[in-house]
Amino acid sequence: MNGVHDTGGMQGFGPVTAEPGEPPFHDEWERRAFAITLALGALGLWNIDQMRHERESLSPAEYLTSSYYRIWFLAVERAVRELELLDREGLRARTAEELTGLFSSRSSYERPIGTGPVFRAGQRVRTRTINPSGHTRLPRYARGRVGTVLAVRGAHVFPDRNAVPLGQEPDPAPEWLYTVDFSAGELWGEGADPTVTVSIDAWEPYLEAA
Structure with missing residues (x-):
């Protein structure tokens, strides 16, 4: 869903002010x-x-x-x-x-899967350009971008299928999960700090070989 919650890279909201020693709850x-x-x-x-x-x-x-x-x-x-x-x-x-x-108790969303991962650590990948009507964990600023797989994290429940409307049966089928690293320039353009990288966790359906 391309909604206002996905504000990464958007401008006009002003600075983010960190609160030193911020408590978990204010009220x-x-x-x-x-x-x-x-x-x-x-x-x-x-x-x-x-x-x-x-x-x-x-x-x-x-x-x-x-x-x-x-x-x-x-x-x-x-x-x-x-x-x-x-x-x-x-x-x-x-x-x-x-x-x-x-x-x-801590619940884990990692699941067994019958197939191996398509990608490996060190491989260059491109995120797909998607515009889903429902929930997704792939932020807009990272779509259609080329990065490098840092790690393979195992197979986990795929959020896009798990977030069915309330009252319906979720689909817990897992997909392989990867940590993918992007240069700031790839995400934000030539004016970005060349020393900065951004890592996201990306499920296999979000990715294709670069």
């Missing part, structure tokens, strides 16, 4: 929005890619004028309406102990 409601998102996801109502797509589907005005965790909260609000959870009698109660176990 109590942000902590709660984070917990609600993870708790409902742990109940199997959505996966990580579906929730990312919900955030990306907010209106441009809402997205650009909202803080980070307000975007999370608005996406959850949108999702529970789509799933009609607000009209149900309620979700089954879960105790704090149950959810603590879910939060402390």
Whole structure:
């Protein structure tokens, strides 16, 4: 989806000011929005890619004028309406102990796959120029660019297929994942700092041999 969430390389937004010692949450409601998102996801109502797509589907005005965790909260609000959870009698109660176990465990999206990787470390590749209507992890600024494979990361669930509309069955079929390195000049043009490189994680369907 070519939405306002994909701002890499865009101009006119002003400087990004880093906050020294920035805390994870600035207000109590942000902590709660984070917990609600993870708790409902742990109940199997959505996966990580579906929730990312919900955030990306907010209106441009809402997205650009909202803080980070307000975007999370608005996406959850949108999702529970789509799933009609607000009209149900309620979700089954879960105790704090149950959810603590879910939060402390780490889930992996790496999966076995029956084929070998097409590309290898050190190989030159070109990212495809795509304009999907749904969720993708390939940013616009890195499409149609030539880079070098730094590493093969194994086979992982492909986000573009996993982010189906809420209520539909996701497709967890994996694809090989690579870290690809680009020069700043390749991404931003001749005026870019020649000492800078940018690395992205790119699934195999995003790539072709250069």
